[in-house]
Amino acid sequence: MTEADEPVDPSEFGEQNAPPVEDQPYKIIFEANKCFGAGKCAEVSTNWSLSLDTGIAQPNAYFFGEDELDHNIEAAEICPAKKDRGVIHIVDRRTNEEIAPDPEGDGSLSVDW
Secondary structure, three states, X not given: OOHHHOXXXXXXXXXXXXXXXXXXXXXXXXXXXXOOOOOHHHHHOOOEEEOXXXXXXXXXXXXXXXXXXXXXXXXXXXXXXXXXXXOEEEEEOOOOEEEEOOOOXXXXXXXXX
């Protein structure tokens, strides 16, 4: 197995200038190149906006705490892209596991890079 074939480690993405895990234990990994602008995320989460210019959604914040968790999970689970597997991934930074949408049910990051 080559390095390119190995699963992506969610702990590697976006951590260079990240806030402390204790303050904001969750992060979003967003496959923007696969977003087709359905806008479902923006309907259910105040953290998501759909650009009418580009047709692509965008999170207002990539790191957040417990108080923002529920609606970000809902945005990840409602996303219809990738045949309902979604392109919004919510990762628990304390365990480095995907908590939504988690289509495999094992906490592994379900990105298609």
